[in-house]
């Protein structure tokens with residue numbers, strides 16, 4: 772997969788021009804959004820990854836195969852942010868999610884080890900409210916045994932009230948698993 776960084780935006784005026792279809796990655800800080808972008812593109816350092824939550828603070832756009840864009844969104848639920856930072860995060864997300872005409876899908880990441888947080892649920896409800904297509908991905912699958920993972924996937928489905936036809940894709944950036952299924956799902960939104 773060919774992938775290149777386009778630009779980083781803190782506000783609307785800084786977004787790249789509308790054009791290719793965009794697929795955005797959202798989720799709690801530290802859940803693995805940037806790692807997943809690197810996994811999917813096969814590029815270790817395309818998106819910046821950190822052990823400390825709050826690494827991605829702006830909206831980052833990447834051009835994929837000269838054809839579509841991946842959009843790395845800043846994470847939520849990071850304990851150490853000030854009130855003004857969390858307000859600016861909210862504005863940044865709303866501006867992008869509510870008005871971006873070329874946004875076709877929001878991949879929402881949740882940590883497979885934990886119950887979805889109140890903010891995870893809010894995020895998913897928000898996508899539904901704005902009629903945005905959402906695809907839930909459970910990250911860090913390497914941290915659980917097969918049994919535990921299956922148990923937690925069922926729990927996550929229940930908590931987010933996913934319908935039978937809605938996909939929940941487990942991935943591991945460490946073991947590089949889940950890529951094919953995720954690419955296949957994303958592909959459905961790029962080609963039509």
Ligand SMILES: Nc1nc2c(ncn2[C@@H]2O[C@H](COP(=O)(O)OP(=O)(O)OP(=O)(O)O)[C@@H](O)[C@H]2O)c(=O)[nH]1
Pocket residue numbers: 798799800801802803804805806807819820821822823824825826827828844845846847910911912913914942943944945946
């Ligand atoms: N074991 C394991 N660790 C992972 C996986 N994905 C991400 N991590 C680790 O989790 C930490 C956070 O990953 P990031 O990709 O930076 O998370 P993010 O969601 O982009 O975080 P923000 O930019 O703060 O919103 C890093 O230490 C990663 O190495 C995974 O699948 N398995």
Ligand SMILES: [Mg+2]
Pocket residue numbers: 804805806819820826827843
């Ligand atoms: Mg990040």
